[in-house]
Amino acid sequence: MPAPTARSDHDVTSPNAHRLPPGQYEARGWPVLHFGHAPAVDERTQTIRGWGAVENPTAWTIAEFKQLPTTTVRSDFHCVTKWSMFDNDWFGVASRTALAALRPTAEASHVMLHGAEGYTTNVPLDAMLDDDVIFTWRRDGEDITVEHGWPLRLVLPKRYAWKSCKWVTGIEVMTADRRGFWEERGYHNDAFPETEQRYSYQE
Numbered sequence: 729m730p731a732p733t734a735r736s737d738h739d740v741t742s743p744n745a746h747r748l749p750p751g752q753y754e755a756r757g758w759p760v761l762h763f764g765h766a767p768a769v770d771e772r773t774q775t776i777r778g779w780g781a782v783e784n785p786t787a788w789t790i791a792e793f794k795q796l797p798t799t800t801v802r803s804d805f806h807c808v809t810k811w812s813m814f815d816n817d818w819f820g821v822a823s824r825t826a827l828a829a830l831r832p833t834a835e836a837s838h839v840m841l842h843g844a845e846g847y848t849t850n851v852p853l854d855a856m857l858d859d860d861v862i863f864t865w866r867r868d869g870e871d872i873t874v875e876h877g878w879p880l881r882l883v884l885p886k887r888y889a890w891k892s893c894k895w896v897t898g899i900e901v902m903t904a905d906r907r908g909f910w911e912e913r914g915y916h917n918d919a920f921p922e923t924e925q926r927y928s929y930q931e
């Protein structure tokens with residue numbers, strides 16, 4: 729992952745300073761961070777597939793997926809490279825709404841999110857059903873840019889942001905845990921910011 733942004737991007741005098749998880753600083757603006765390149769995506773033809781331990785495997789175009797019931801949730805966002813953002817209003821399809829459409833089987837326990845260019849990240853099914861988890865394409869009333877994951881990204885605010893998969897192409901429901909892209913490369917499987925679960929050697 730790229731190095732943290734320069735010191736001048738930190739706002740140590742922020743009124744949100746007391747809300748920062750340990751080791752984090754508040755970013756000015758919204759940094760862009762990902763491995764590889766932002767893909768060119770057409771939301772009319774790009775599909776998002778849901779498969780695995782589900783009773784109703786589904787392939788939506790992204791445009792169809794966006795016809796599911798929508799909601800807005802406010803949450804914070806914490807990157808393991810130490811920047812945080814507060815009070816983001818995300819508009820989109822609640823994760824629990826999408827998963828309800830797929831109908832996970834009784835054996836389902838984990839989800840692998842698949843993003844463009846082979847990115848993956850794993851999340852317990854319970855965590856995907858939290859009411860603050862959302863497949864989103866708008867932040868604070870504006871469409872997000874392709875760099876930030878348009879036409880569709882996940883936001884999973886209670887975990888470090890590498891679990892918030894950009895350019896989502898698949899929701900794989902699993903009956904056991906399996907590590908995703910960063911989880912296989914030295915990052916923590918659970919990734920809770922409050923206890924600084926940054927690296928796999930802490931597990």
Ligand SMILES: Nc1nc2c(c(=O)[nH]1)N[C@H]1C(S)=C(S)[C@@H](COP(=O)(O)O)O[C@H]1N2
Nearest residue numbers: 760761762763807843847876889890892894
């Ligand atoms: N598909 C994909 N999603 C991804 C990543 C990535 O490399 N590929 N990087 C993650 C990381 S490490 C972070 S911090 C957030 C950053 O989101 P942002 O660029 O919108 O700030 O996206 C996450 N989602």
Ligand SMILES: [Mo]
Nearest residue numbers: 807808889890
């Ligand atoms: Mo990150």
